[in-house]
Amino acid sequence: xxWYNQLFQYLISGITTGAIYALVALGFAIIYxxxxxxxxxxxxxxxxxxxxxxxxxxxAPMPIWMAVSIAIVAATMIGMIFERLAIRPVKNASHMNLxxxxxxxxxxxxxxxxxxxxxxxxxxxxFSSAQHPIKFxxxxxxxxxxxxxxxxxxxxxLLHFFYEYTITGKALRACAYNRKAARLCGISVERxxxxxxxxxxxxxxxxxxxxxPITFAAYDVGTMLGLKxxxxxxxxxxxxxxxxxxxGLVIGTLESLAxxxxxxxxxxxxxxxxxxxxxxxxxxxxxxxxxxxx
Amino acid sequence: xxxxxxxLLLLAAAVLALPNFITSPYxxxxxxxxxxxxxxxxxxxxxxxxxGQISLGHAGFFGLGAYFSMIFTVHLHLNPxxxxxxxxxATVVIAFLLGMPTLRLHGHYLAMxxxxxxxxxxxxxxxxxxxxxxPSGTSGIPYLKAFGIEFSNDHKFYYLAWIFVLxxxxxxxxxxxxxxxxxxxxxxxxxxxxxxxxIPVDRLKLSVFALSAGYASLAGSLYAHxxxxxxxxxxxxxxxVKLVAMVVVGGSVSLWGALLGAALLTSLPEFLTVLQxxxxxxxxxxxxxxxxxxPRGLAGIIAKIFQYLGLGAKExxxxxx
Numbered sequence: 001x002x003w004y005n006q007l008f009q010y011l012i013s014g015i016t017t018g019a020i021y022a023l024v025a026l027g028f029a030i031i032y033x034x035x036x037x038x039x040x041x042x043x044x045x046x047x048x049x050x051x052x053x054x055x056x057x058x059x060a061p062m063p064i065w066m067a068v069s070i071a072i073v074a075a076t077m078i079g080m081i082f083e084r085l086a087i088r089p090v091k092n093a094s095h096m097n098l099x100x101x102x103x104x105x106x107x108x109x110x111x112x113x114x115x116x117x118x119x120x121x122x123x124x125x126x127f128s129s130a131q132h133p134i135k136f137x138x139x140x141x142x143x144x145x146x147x148x149x150x151x152x153x154x155x156x157x158l159l160h161f162f163y164e165y166t167i168t169g170k171a172l173r174a175c176a177y178n179r180k181a182a183r184l185c186g187i188s189v190e191r192x193x194x195x196x197x198x199x200x201x202x203x204x205x206x207x208x209x210x211x212x213p214i215t216f217a218a219y220d221v222g223t224m225l226g227l228k229x230x231x232x233x234x235x236x237x238x239x240x241x242x243x244x245x246x247x248g249l250v251i252g253t254l255e256s257l258a259x260x261x262x263x264x265x266x267x268x269x270x271x272x273x274x275x276x277x278x279x280x281x282x283x284x285x286x287x288x289x290x291x292x293x294x
Numbered sequence: 295x296x297x298x299x300x301x302l303l304l305l306a307a308a309v310l311a312l313p314n315f316i317t318s319p320y321x322x323x324x325x326x327x328x329x330x331x332x333x334x335x336x337x338x339x340x341x342x343x344x345x346g347q348i349s350l351g352h353a354g355f356f357g358l359g360a361y362f363s364m365i366f367t368v369h370l371h372l373n374p375x376x377x378x379x380x381x382x383x384a385t386v387v388i389a390f391l392l393g394m395p396t397l398r399l400h401g402h403y404l405a406m407x408x409x410x411x412x413x414x415x416x417x418x419x420x421x422x423x424x425x426x427x428x429p430s431g432t433s434g435i436p437y438l439k440a441f442g443i444e445f446s447n448d449h450k451f452y453y454l455a456w457i458f459v460l461x462x463x464x465x466x467x468x469x470x471x472x473x474x475x476x477x478x479x480x481x482x483x484x485x486x487x488x489x490x491x492x493i494p495v496d497r498l499k500l501s502v503f504a505l506s507a508g509y510a511s512l513a514g515s516l517y518a519h520x521x522x523x524x525x526x527x528x529x530x531x532x533x534x535v536k537l538v539a540m541v542v543v544g545g546s547v548s549l550w551g552a553l554l555g556a557a558l559l560t561s562l563p564e565f566l567t568v569l570q571x572x573x574x575x576x577x578x579x580x581x582x583x584x585x586x587x588x589p590r591g592l593a594g595i596i597a598k599i600f601q602y603l604g605l606g607a608k609e610x611x612x613x614x615x
Contacts (some may be wrong), residue, residue, distance in 0.1 A: 038402060086582050095584045096348055099402055100542060103350070103535060104585070108578025115575065202337055223531065227413065234406065265421040272410035280395045 008139040010260040011253060016145040016214070018153035018252020020046075021271075023207035024229020025236060025244035026159065027200035033176035033239050034196035037098045041082065041106035043226015045201045048075040048109065049208025050217035051117055054124040064127060072205040078109070079201020083194050091190070106226070113219040121218035144213045149212045155203060156245055163241070172196060176239065224268065228255075231275035237285030246286060250274075298467045301550065302460065309456040313449065322448035329455035330513045334555040335540045336459075336466055336549060337509025342518025342538075343546035344470060345502040346482035347397070347407040351412030352537045355507040357419060357529030358385045359560060361426060364435050364524055369425070375439050378515040382508055389507035390500065397499045404503065412534055419526035431525025438519045451520050458516060459553075462509060466549050471587050478502065532574075539577050542584050545591025554592050 024042060053071035056062065086101050093101075126144040133140035163169040174182040175192045183189050184203045207225075208217075215221060232251045236243025251271050259267040278285060297356030316322060338352055366372045372380070392411055396403040419426050426432065437446045438454065445451045469475050480488040481495055489495045518524050536559065544555025559580075563573065588595055 038405070086586065090586050092348075092583065093589065095402065096342070096346060097589055099348060099405060100538065101582050101585045103538070104578045104581025106546075107532075107535060107574045108582065111572065111578055115571065227409065229394025230406065231410070263364075266417060269414045269417045272414050275336070276392075276407060276414075277408050279399075279403055283395065283399050283403065 005138065006260060008137050010256045012136075012139050012141055012145065014253035014256030015249060016148050016252070017256065018232075018249040020207050020211045020225065020248070021156060021229045021232040021252050022152055022245040022248025023203055023210075024225055025232035026155070026241060027204045027207075028230055028233040029239055029241055029244045030172075030196050030200040030203070032233075034172060034193050035087075035098075036089075036095065037102065038230070038238075039197075039200070040099065040102040040226070041109060042204055043065065043222035043224070044106050044109040044113075044201065045075050045079055045204025045222070046208040046211070046225050046229075047113060047217075047219065047222030048078055049205030049220060050124070050210075050212035051113055051122070051143045052205075053209045053217065054122040054217040055117055057124060058122060064125065068127075068209045069077075071209050072202055075205025076198050076202040079197045079204070082201075083110075083197035087193070087197070088190065091193075106223070110219055110222060119219065121216040122249065123216055124212040126213040126218065142214075142225055144210075148210045148214070151222050155206060156241075159203075159241065168195065185192065188228060219289075228271040231271040233285075234275050235278050235285055237287045240285065240287045243285055243287035298471070302403050302463060302467065305463070305553075306460055309453075309460065312499075313452065318595050322452045324561050326448065326455045327564075328557045328560045329452075329459045330517050330520070331537070331540060331560045333513040333516070334460050334510045334537055335461055335544070335552045335556040336462055336573065338537055338541050339544070339546055339549060339552035340466060340469070340478075340502050340509075341506040344478040344482055345499045345546070346485075347499060347503065348402060348538065349408040349503070349506065350405050350531070350534050350538065351408030351410070351415070352506070352510050353529045353531070353533035354408070354412035354415040355385055355389065355510035356514040356517070356533070357415055357526070358388065359511030360518040360524050360529070361419060361514075362511070363515040363518040364432055364586045365425060365438050368432060368434055374436055374519055375440075378512065378519075381515050382511045385511035386451075386504045386508045386595050389504040393500045393503040397503065400409065400497050409534075411530070412529075412531060416526055416530050419529065427525070429526060433523040433525060435522040435524070437522065445519070455516055455520070458512065463553070470549070474498065515552070535581075537578060537584055541582055542581060543591055544588030545593030545595075547590065548593030548597075551591050551593030558592070 024046060027042045027045065028039065031037060031042070049071045052074050053067045056067040056070060057064065061209075066268070082105050086105055087098065090097065090101065126142070127147045128143040131143065133142045134146075163173055171182065171187045172192055172195065174185065174187055175189055179189055182192075208222075211225075228251060229248065232247035233244050234247070235251060236247030251274060254274065255267055255270040258270045312325070313322075316325075325578050334352055334356055338349060341347055341349055359378075359381050362375045362384055363374065366377030366380055367374050370377075388411075390405065392407055393404065396407040422428075437444050439445070441453075443450060447453045470478070477488065477493045477498055480493060481498060493599055517528075540555040540559045541552060542555070543559060544551030544553070563570075584591060592599075
């Protein structure tokens with residue numbers, strides 16, 4: 001088989017996983033903008049979305065949209081609780097301490113998920129009842145892939161309108177530019193931090209329910225997704241929303257191409273090698289703001 | 295300073311005396327693990343407490359030391375001590391290459407870069423089967439020998455491991471009480487101010503990072519020659535997080551705390567095997583709770599108790615601020 005026969009198929013699956021990485025990266029960007037904290041627990045919100053939806057569907061018969069909505073709301077609530085209990089009480093701590101807290105939160109959430117739902121991966125049905133892949137230029141696209149890409153696009157558009165046209169969105173942007181000045185204008189920075197955790201947990205949960213029918217849901221899927229989404233955020237430029245989306249799509253595509261043409265064993269290393277290269281040659285990322293040199 | 299050396303002498307005496315009270319070889323192996331983790335945590339404490347940077351890939355450097363020792367002895371038949379030295383040199387070079395671009399940047403880029411390196415290293419350990427033995431690992435690593443003694447059982451290796459701890463501890467005490475140590479403390483307080491005083495901020499941070507990677511590499515080599523078998527599983531992300539937890543629990547601004555943290559978190563799971571399934575919950579909760587309620591860790595708590603008892607811990611306390 002010639003190499004180009006498979007190319008389109010690899011691109012499609014790359015963009016699908018890339019869309020998930022993009023959503024995770026957006027979650028990182030939202031919290032980083034409001035707080036300058038790198039939230040290492042971001043991937044666990046993805047896992048929570050996936051696990052809660054899969055567990056609900058296995059427990060009781062209900063329409064899939066209902067399980068999905070409950071899962072996103074639950075992930076959001078957990079994000080809010082995490083901010084209230086572990087981030088807000090220590091808001092004057094150094095960045096290093098806050099980062100350690102988010103690492104602790106990530107392992108804690110993962111550990112609790114393992115105790116509650118066990119170690120086995122759970123399947124989740126696709127959003128559409130039709131499961132037949134659609135043929136498109138010789139490549140097969142599963143309906144769930146289309147859901148993932150469309151879901152990512154809708155989330156990005158909604159987020160754009162939110163940031164540009166709502167008071168809360170504008171206040172969040174003000175916090176990202178200059179927190180002191182934002183406070184002087186009467187914006188409650190504490191509330192914005194709380195809100196940014198809620199928002200990024202919601203986006204994480206959303207990514208989780210989108211990807212669960214493709215990859216299955218397990219207590220440990222969040223770590224790798226979170227780390228790769230993080231690489232995507234760095235590639236795009238930490239703190240830049242369009243950058244996060246671009247970074248996610250680029251990493252997803254390159255990963256899929258590398259797995260197809262180079263070596264599937266090193267698939268998981270691709271994102272990190274890209275991140276290390278970015279830190280070497282262009283630490284601000286593709287679309288990032290200028291990084292402050294010491 | 296004087297107190298640190300006195301305490302070090304006490305520790306040495308304890309290391310010599312302890313075997314008289316140990317009945318089962320199992321306790322020797324626990325103490326060897328405390329020593330091996332302690333060496334890594336000492337280096338990580340220098341990095342976190344004195345240079346203000348987190349590494350989430352120290353298990354990777356630990357693994358590099360172990361794998362280099364294995365490759366140099368099993369495949370290339372070099373002397374184990376030479377293998378350990380070569381592994382140390384190679385690991386330090388890798389740390390330099392990784393730290394150079396990332397430590398110049400403001401913020402926690404090193405945390406991400408080390409995290410990335412750790413993940414990539416574990417994948418290499420798993421995939422390069424011809425060299426590393428892949429997921430099932432490689433056995434047949436020779437024992438270390440010196441002065442006609444082969445460190446082939448737990449009792450003998452116990453002394454070797456703790457000699458390494460004592461020497462590296464002495465080196466670290468020397469370092470933090472030197473000009474460089476004072477410069478590092480200035481950096482961790484305020485980088486800009488330190489830079490304006492003429493302290494080469496980037497270079498010092500980079501050196502401490504490379505040094506801490508070197509400590510981890512030595513510990514890894516010891517691990518390889520103790521077990522004579524290695525596989526990729528103890529060198530993953532969770533292992534790096536555990537090492538950070540040891541630093542945090544001990545108190546990141548105290549070398550003694552580092553040893554305490556390593557001793558506590560290494561031996562507890564050995565005695566509380568019921569904890570196995572709760573491991574992640576426990577480590578996660580420890581990280582959060584210590585950071586929230588005792589950010590200076592056990593060392594900070596002990597310093598406070600001493601102060602309360604009026605036992606003149608003023609110097610220690612001033613340093614720990």
